[in-house]
Amino acid sequence: MKLDEVKAIVTGAGSGMGRAFALGLASAGAQVVVADVSMDGIRETLDEGAGLPGKLFPCEADVSSEESVRAMIERAAADMGGLNALVNNAGIFRDGLLVKVDKQTGKVSGAMSLENWNKVLAVDLTGPFLCTREFARQVIDSGTKSSVVINISSVSRAGNRGQSNYSAAKAGLVADTKLWAEELARYGIRVGAVAPGFIQTPILDGMRPDMLEAMVSQVPLRRTGTPHEIFQGVKFILECDYFTGRCLDIDGGLHV
């Protein structure tokens, strides 16, 4: 697919990597729907993208809500005169150990709450499920010949301590990437994933510097990645018509 022919929805495009994807695509002449729960974030992305060769459209949407996703897909197709790409990027995390044991008493003193489990699964796994299902419905029913879905997973999908909810969601997303690619190939829909390592976005800004340093010391390349470096993976998947069903690891060589 040529980038200047892309008509994409990028979820979570009001911040971090999603913003970089939306701006990168618009720089290449694509039309992009900037979808996010945060209207402030959407406005900032649109302001940054003013004057780029492509076109950016605002869309307030919650990927965990079926109603909101349906409305987003319908509006995106109307705004851009069609739809041929979806980047499932919106994501949250609520870290915590499965159970926390008090060193003094040896007894369980805390645990990951069901609420935090459900919240992360709702946005990071149910969200891409709803968006991909409704995207597929739209492109098939409208007779779109070729289209692409890109799921943003994570290096944590291998199972990262303190992230039962997030690791499960991001692993599930790569499993679904493979099976959606198989189910949807006959309709001209390719499905790929990108699994970033530690990337310099607002998520990392909130971390304690000593914790960040300890994390980065585990990365063979000894630095965090940039949103642009992840965009290079997104761009590759869009442009390479023989890529489907696989996950690109862009993580500086990190293993968790």
Ligand SMILES: NC(=O)c1ccc[n+]([C@@H]2O[C@H](COP(=O)([O-])OP(=O)(O)OC[C@H]3O[C@@H](n4cnc5c(N)ncnc54)[C@H](O)[C@@H]3O)[C@@H](O)[C@H]2O)c1
């Ligand atoms: N930053 C990293 O190091 C890193 C590493 C691996 C994977 N990831 C993944 O990359 C993606 C982007 O991460 P980021 O670091 O840019 O995060 P970020 O927090 O900067 O941006 C996430 C965006 O998603 C939006 N969002 C949250 N819930 C939403 C919902 N229900 N519906 C629509 N939008 C919603 C937020 O408002 C925000 O604008 C996420 O899926 C994240 O899990 C990030």
